[in-house]
Amino acid sequence: MAFALMQGLILLIFPVTIFRSDLPSDGDNISITGRIYRIEEGESALLIYVRTLPDKNGKKKKVICHVKSETEYEIGNLVTVTGKCRHFAPATNDGQFDSALYYRILNLDYRITDAKCFVKDDSIRFYQNALYRIRRAFSGVYKNSLPSERAGVLCSMVLGQKKDVGDEIKSLYKMSGISHILAISGLHISLIGMAIYESLKKLKLKVFVSGSISVFFLISFGIMTGNSASAIRSIVMFSLFIIADVIGRTYDMLTACGLSGVALLMTEPLYMMHSGFLLSFGAVMGIALIMPVISGFFPKPDMTEKMIYDKSKKRILKEKIRDMVFSSLKMSISVTLATLPIQLWFFYGFATYGFLLNLIVIPLAGILLVLAIFGGCLSLILTSLGKVFLFPSSVLLFLYEEAAKGAMRLPFSYPVIGRPHPVSIAVYYVLLTCFCLYNFRLSDSRNKRGNHISILLPVLGIIALCLKLRTATTCTMIDIGQGDSLVIEDKYGANILIDGGSTSVKEAGKYRLIPYLQCHGITRIDYAFLSHGDKDHYSALIEIMETQKENRIRIKNLVLTHFGKTDETYDEVKSAAQKNGINVIYIDGGAKFSLPDADIKCIYPSKKTVAEGNDQSMVLLFTCNDTKMLFTGDLTEEKEGEALEKVKFPVDILKVGHHGSRYSSSEDFINKLRPKTSLISAGVNRYGHPSPYAIKRLENAGSDIYVTLYSGQLRVVFKKDRYEVNEYLK
Known part of the structure; x- marks a missing residue:
């Protein structure tokens, strides 16, 4: 069993991707026939679980059908269901919940939304149906x-x-x-x-x-x-x-x-x-293997002699209560020690x-x-x-x-540590094993002091789990759907957020950005830069602000351009910042922020710039070692020339403007920047982003192109004399 648990941790550390070639295409209108084997009440629809009849290869599928109907269905009914096939979404970012893997483990193949369910045979399974009722x-x-x-x-x-x-x-x-x-x-x-x-x-x-x-x-x-x-x-x-x-x-x-x-x-x-x-x-495993060891630190008194000379029922009851409390405490400590790395791997923090x-x-x-x-x-x-x-x-x-x-309300009640490194997990379990073996071989009579000194072993293991060492500065483009969000993690501890919003993912902060930050143990954002006042750049940012207490993520400074002082599109985010005690800073071209391992410089807009909408976008130049990366927000080709006046050509990495729109990243702009690498943040959308025209211009310039829609999260690792781009889905 211990081997199985270790194997499970290995699979989590080096996850496998679940490919399904035997399913209908996502978004297709389909019809299935099968028997109902489970019914649940969903938030907005009835969830009917159907096991389909065998297909031509003799295989059955298990499907969740979202049905809005007043019809009474029974477990065992033979039904035909029509609707839209939807695949369970895989994780595309660090920390994101992997629906595809979760439902694969539960042997569920796909779901049907907007489903219409017709009963063909009203026979029921009495036992299962009785349990449902x-x-x-x-x-x-x-x-x-x-x-x-x-x-x-x-x-x-x-x-x-x-x-x-x-x-x-x-x-x-x-x-x-x-x-x-x-x-x-x-x-x-x-x-x-x-x-x-x-x-x-x-x-x-x-x-x-x-x-x-x-x-x-x-x-x-x-x-x-x-x-x-x-x-x-x-x-x-x-x-x-x-x-x-x-x-x-x-x-x-x-x-x-x-x-x-x-x-x-x-x-x-x-x-x-x-x-x-x-x-x-x-x-x-903790109760069976660790609890006997922990029990050695809670010696049970010999009640025999006391009970001979002390007939007080009150005294006996007091001893029993004490023993019950100690027993519960030993069990709780044992389970916590056994499962701590698993808790941190999945939930990134623990209840102290x-x-x-x-x-x-x-x-x-x-x-x-x-x-x-x-x-x-x-x-x-x-x-x-x-x-x-x-x-x-x-x-x-x-x-x-x-x-x-x-x-x-107590201090340090829920520290967010982040997902531990695999080496840290291995070190923890090795030290915990040594602690158990050492105390199994020692009796209290031989070496009480040795027992207590051995407590240092699991303590050192916990320190190993909590220790976070960054080996390089990174910039991660979150797959946040149709929107923008980038997180810079400085090698020496500073954390920068550039935009955070989406129009295609509901509660993008809760389901995409916050899990990423917690997974990486980020509890402090030193500067949150908002390029401009479009909701697909700040919706998740507001979620972080409004849930700082619950998610343990604190934003220290919100950085806006001078347009943020008067333009009403910024009002919602400014109000959220002020309400939650976040300092608001206004900057223009020329402002510079120095990090321990990098620099960020604002190159657009200037104080004299007059613009509306996307052309108000803050343009930032990030420099780490000798690598330059340009962030352009949603800047259109009309103002790209003004931004170019402050950029020393070429740049190594370009965050492509406006999700790869045809109206941004003009040919002149790209030819002057000559980016070696271009990163595009886009989700499923009705605008055609990224545009084939923008892609063609980047290809003609010899740029390597990465798109979150196809690659998931994009992580740039800045090394001493080079950089590398890691794709989550590759």
């Missing part, structure tokens, strides 16, 4: 009985419906370290399974009968909630525990963990690249006080689940009676929220 009934009970935010948390915890959880709660739980309770985790499955099993045994049912009923219930629960990797792992391990109990054999956690891992990987090897799989199995907060959350989770399930069942019979049991659930969720908010 139970899930829908419980969801309705929670939503009708509790405030919307807490109802959403219960729907996520008990039913696996994450869509019902608000963004604010998701962010709070994630940053405080208790987001695991929002998923159908192994913890939930284990608590439910053991509660049922022990209850049935107390009813004097035979062990075999109690175990069989418990396992059947958990399998049904897993199917109802979507069979996540952690749920499957827990169900398999619980089943093996029951089998061991029935036949009178000793249950071995590592063996059960290994068998469940093999079972999952046999169905889908790509689970090794899935965060849920790695975190779930990593947590079990999460292991303490879980001392409250985990023990109460069992009570919360029992109350939620029991209250839901009673509400189906008598609404008022169910609410009596759901009210304490609401109180517990309120305590969770307040505890999380309290943790977030």
Whole structure:
């Protein structure tokens, strides 16, 4: 199992690209026929999961259909669905969520939007359909009985419906370290399974009968909630525990963990690249291998002699509570140590006080689940009676929220570290392994001091994970869709943002720019330059400003040209800056910003320049070592001549103006600049960007051309006497 986890980390570090040649073309109008095997309520449409009938090669596809209809569909219905085929989008930037890989792991091939669904055969699968109806009934009970935010948390915890959880709660739980309770985790499955099993045994049912009923219930629960990797792992391990109990054999956690891992990987090897799989199995490995070592630092007192001479029940209860707290603390520390690199790889930060907060959350989770399930069942019979049991659930969720908010008010509550280097991950696990082996071989009686000195090993490992060393200055053109955004990371720590916006990607800050910054551990933007007042250059910039507290990214200075003082197109971004305490600087041609390893000089517009719209674009010349890079915003050919007056020809790299528009990058402009490399930021658009005319002019000048639409993120690495361009999708 440890090998599988390491293999998963290797695959993440050196990812494979998923190519699918057997799918319909993206955007095609298609028609499929198949049976419904799952139904979910989406945010704006009903999500119907269809397993198609075999094609001419005997293969079946699994498709998500977004259906807006009042028709009642049942699991098992044979349906024909028509609509527009949409492929799941792959990641095109560092830090971006890879939908293509995620859904490939879940064995989903594509989705159909604007779908129309026609029932051809109304036969149903009674068992699965009954589970779907139970899930829908419980969801309705929670939503009708509790405030919307807490109802959403219960729907996520008990039913696996994450869509019902608000963004604010998701962010709070994630940053405080208790987001695991929002998923159908192994913890939930284990608590439910053991509660049922022990209850049935107390009813004097035979062990075999109690175990069989418990396992059947958990399998049904897993199917109802979507069979996540952690749920499957827990169900398999619980089943093996029951089998061991029935036949009178000793249950071995590592063996059960290994068998469940093999079972999952046999169905889908790509689970090794899935965060849920790695975190779930990593947590079990931590409990099985690290917790016994950590226990050596929490010696349990010998209660025998005390209990002979001290008959006080209060004293015994106090000792039991202390032992329970220590046990929870040991488990929390062990799981954190085992999964820390995985958390940083996927989420780029960690909750500093999460292991303490879980001392409250985990023990109460069992009570919360029992109350939620029991209250839901009673509400189906008598609404008022169910609410009596759901009210304490609401109180517990309120305590969770307040505890999380309290943790977030503490200093360094959620440091954004960034994705660790593969070498750092290897060093961390080597040091953690040495820590475990060293303490396994030492007994407390032989060398207590040695045990405590060995704590330095995991501490050094954590330092290795958090250590960020830049070996070169870089400039990255983010694939932000139809817009512009470039991030300069100076070798010695300075961070510059040039534009940040998109008109083709909704919430481009949330889904493209902020993940990139967090992935690279960037929490401070020294200067954010805004070329001009078009929304496709500042929409994501405003998102960063308005979510600085949540995303831990602080912009120190916003830099505008003199047009920003009077032109109303800048009002929205200026207002956001002032509201969030960001200093606004106005510059003109001649202004210079010195970085430790580079210089940025504004060469246009001058104080006397009169222009409107795109011709107000700030033009910047970036120099690192002997390499020159020119940023032209959306400048058109009408003002390119004025900008050229301040440029010493040639330049090495050109950020092509206006997304490669035919009305920018004129022949005279290109011939004078003679760029060796040209970078174009463009997404799917109706303007024809990049224009064939602009491309032809660049080709005639002998320039190497890179376009984010085809290459994804473009990263320029400036070395001592040269530079190189790395394409994300190549």
